[in-house]
Amino acid sequence: MKELLGRPGSVSGLLLRVSQFSCAGIAIAVMVTTDRFAEFTCFCYLVSSMALQVLWSLGLACLDIYALSKKRDLQNKLLVRLFVVGDWVTATLSLAAASSSSGIAILFVRDFHFCTGRWGLPCGSYKLAVSFAFVTWILTSISSHVMFWILSALV
């Protein structure tokens, strides 16, 4: 159980956190550099949710670096409980944000044809941002399951 990939305070855990905040950061960068994204509530929610993800994953990456440098074990009940709740909340918010934004992107592309003609919305950029948000969710979901598994072994 202690050798589980992606556990807190390990190199694999650190890599997972770095991937999470990188993907979330790219999703934010792509979305905010896109024309007229602020006109749509769900795209603003995507940016907020990804910003929360960046803060959470960056914080835990710093904790992993500290644990690795000081050779500390982060697997105690209280900390793992905090990680389980945090990862579950951020994973759920990421999936909700990615799904709602993909719903809007699909509406623009397939149902309203807003990507061409008079509207000419930058749907390619919207889709790219949404894709990175989905990758962020997958990575956070992995962390969430690893933490839940570790917690079940601790209690």
Add this chain to the structure above:
Amino acid sequence: MKELLGRPGSVSGLLLRVSQFSCAGIAIAVMVTTDRFAEFTCFCYLVSSMALQVLWSLGLACLDIYALSKKRDLQNKLLVRLFVVGDWVTATLSLAAASSSSGIAILFVRDFHFCTGRWGLPCGSYKLAVSFAFVTWILTSISSHVMFWILSALV
């Protein structure tokens, strides 16, 4: 561990499954009786996802009734693994469907003002269907966590 609320083959487990397929059924009924829902891809996806949820929860409710009537124990590794995967997949699809549809509903209400005037879309019904889809997700998410917890005790 064996007395966990919502475990398979128990009365609480059966009630959870009945609540899941009832809420999913109401979400489908509200959406399909709404004007012009079929014009929007995400609303059709909501109906498909909720239909899958009804099938899954109804199947497991029947299994719970069988286990209760025959006093059988459903907590073996293979079955619980199947329940974990099934609950996780249906919970994820339900959240994605509810979120994407709520994204569209928010767009119609707040950003495009399509609920009044020339368009006059039945946004109240869309919101009601989405609310039931979110309740379905919460209930399935509870089942998913209970199953994951039982599995961690079995392996």
